[in-house]
Amino acid sequence: xxxxxxxxxxxxxxxxxxxxxxxxxxxxxxxxxxxxxxxxxxxxxxxxxxxxxxxxxxxxxxxxxxxxxxxxxxxxxxxxxxxxxxxxxxxxxxxxxxxxxxxxxxxxxxxxxxxxxxxxxxxxxxxxxxxxxxxxxxxxxxxxxxxxxxxxxxxxxxxxxxxxxxxxxxxxxxxxxxxxxxxxxxxxxxxxxxxxxxxxxxxxxxxxxxxxxxxxxxxxxx
DNA sequence: GGCGACGGCAGGGGCTATTT
DNA sequence: AAATAGCCCCTGCCGTCGCC
Numbered sequence: 001x002x003x004x005x006x007x008x009x010x011x012x013x014x015x016x017x018x019x020x021x022x023x024x025x026x027x028x029x030x031x032x033x034x035x036x037x038x039x040x041x042x043x044x045x046x047x048x049x050x051x052x053x054x055x056x057x058x059x060x061x062x063x064x065x066x067x068x069x070x071x072x073x074x075x076x077x078x079x080x081x082x083x084x085x086x087x088x089x090x091x092x093x094x095x096x097x098x099x100x101x102x103x104x105x106x107x108x109x110x111x112x113x114x115x116x117x118x119x120x121x122x123x124x125x126x127x128x129x130x131x132x133x134x135x136x137x138x139x140x141x142x143x144x145x146x147x148x149x150x151x152x153x154x155x156x157x158x159x160x161x162x163x164x165x166x167x168x169x170x171x172x173x174x175x176x177x178x179x180x181x182x183x184x185x186x187x188x189x190x191x192x193x194x195x196x197x198x199x200x201x202x203x204x205x206x207x208x209x210x211x212x213x214x215x216x217x218x219x220x221x222x
Numbered sequence: 223g224g225c226g227a228c229g230g231c232a233g234g235g236g237c238t239a240t241t242t
Numbered sequence: 243a244a245a246t247a248g249c250c251c252c253t254g255c256c257g258t259c260g261c262c
Binding site for chain 1: 243244245
């Protein structure tokens with residue numbers, strides 16, 4: 001095992017980069033921010049990362065106490081990776097970096113991963129526009145299910161089904177991205193069957209307006 | 223002597239394909 | 243899910259050269 005390169009700098013930033021500064025490391029953390037994932041699910045979220053690099057990054061994150069490996073109870077009985085409390089504390093730093101990054105010119109035409117889209121929702125949420133709004137929602141993106149809640153000027157979203165949601169949106173990452181950042185209309189997506197809504201469609205429509213796209217940077221396929 | 227450009231070399235790290 | 247092999251590319255380091 002070759003020793004890892006280190007900055008050998010007592011600055012907190014350098015020490016953080018010693019842990020999560022390697023290529024792919026922060027994107028692995030991003031994929032785990034909203035709940036545990038199997039190795040194969042992580043690969044889907046990071047399709048251009050090779051297997052051995054992904055395995056190595058996970059091992060390093062586990063060694064650093066940022067993530068842990070856990071076996072699910074039967075019947076699933078598969079191994080999943082999840083953030084530790086220490087690792088979860090990276091969320092605010094990642095959100096700040098993502099906000100900063102979203103103001104730089106978009107140069108990729110690749111599709112967002114589910115977790116990248118959820119992260120984009122968190123980074124662009126407009127608390128002022130949400131003032132006075134309350135609601136619970138369930139987002140079904142393929143096989144991935146998230147529950148989201150707006151209230152008190154805040155926005156929370158995590159993996160898992162919602163309890164008594166006001167509305168449920170069933171769609172794809174591409175369509176949701178168009179609805180939120182691309183100016184597409186919910187009624188149009190419902191009409192062409194790229195989205196299905198049950199419950200309070202108007203409330204869901206208001207929710208989708210709470211994420212202003214950073215000026216002239218984000219793009220869907222527009 | 224100081225500086226920048228250039229090339230050679232070694233090691234680190236990432237890739238694909240394959241195996242366990 | 244993880245490890246391995248073989249290959250390739252990038253980066254850092256060092257020495258050399260030419261110019262001022």
